[in-house]
Amino acid sequence: MVKKDGVLFESNQLLVVEKPAGVITEDNPFEHNNLESNYREYLRQKINNPYIGVVHRLDRVTSGVVLFAKKRETLKTLNKWFEQRKIQKTYWAITNKVPREEKGVLTHYLLTDQKNKKALVTDTKVKGAKKAELSYRILSSSSKGHLLEIKPKTGRFHQIRAQLSQIGCPIIGDEKYKSEAEYQPLQIALHARSIELPSAINGSPLVFEAPSPNRDIWNS
Numbered sequence: 001m002v003k004k005d006g007v008l009f010e011s012n013q014l015l016v017v018e019k020p021a022g023v024i025t026e027d028n029p030f031e032h033n034n035l036e037s038n039y040r041e042y043l044r045q046k047i048n049n050p051y052i053g054v055v056h057r058l059d060r061v062t063s064g065v066v067l068f069a070k071k072r073e074t075l076k077t078l079n080k081w082f083e084q085r086k087i088q089k090t091y092w093a094i095t096n097k098v099p100r101e102e103k104g105v106l107t108h109y110l111l112t113d114q115k116n117k118k119a120l121v122t123d124t125k126v127k128g129a130k131k132a133e134l135s136y137r138i139l140s141s142s143s144k145g146h147l148l149e150i151k152p153k154t155g156r157f158h159q160i161r162a163q164l165s166q167i168g169c170p171i172i173g174d175e176k177y178k179s180e181a182e183y184q185p186l187q188i189a190l191h192a193r194s195i196e197l198p199s200a201i202n203g204s205p206l207v208f209e210a211p212s213p214n215r216d217i218w219n220s
Helices: 035-044 072-083 159-166
Strands: 007-010 014-019 063-069 088-095 103-113 118-122 130-142 145-152 190-196 207-209
Touching: 007 207, 014 035, 035 063, 063 072, 063 207, 088 159, 103 159, 118 159, 130 159, 145 159
Parallel strands: 063 190
Antiparallel strands: 007 014, 014 063, 088 145, 088 190, 103 118, 103 130, 130 145, 190 207
8 A cells, every 4th residue: 555655745736656676667457566556546535536647757676756647638748748748857876887977968869679688879860769968967986885976868768777877887786687796586776756747737846856875885
């Protein structure tokens, strides 16, 4: 059962929640513990037949802020903003190795390996590849790793994970992308820190933030 403390913001149009790593976002008949069905049940405790629209997704292994729409018209608005790239998502990632530059922009081209469910990265455009771009800056460094702030400019499959690995800085725990540093089962050190909307929705805040995971590595 979902507890109220997982909710970051709620109105009659929006439900903004904190996703724990290890849980999938969308409803799945084979996994009852998923974010969408859990929060539908949470809403059902208050109203009959609640509507909950999935606006975007986070990988199972990723934690952080997730938006749900409580009305179909709200879902249409949010989908339009995402398509127009008017919504800015900010991530935090911890890497074992530090990028050569304190801040910068990464541009690559990604192909999707459907069989192995991962992104393949090239530095130059090849047939079928899609451009992937993000900016990053180093927030802090310690013996436990290097905390990066990342702002994707495109929304490609596994983009942040693949691009950081391509420059030799895989996210801690991300074995799929060549990380040798251990983390938690079914989790990596990638956190969707915030989402910024271009305009308020019925008086909502413009920026929603999720606190960092409650683990020592994030508090160093």
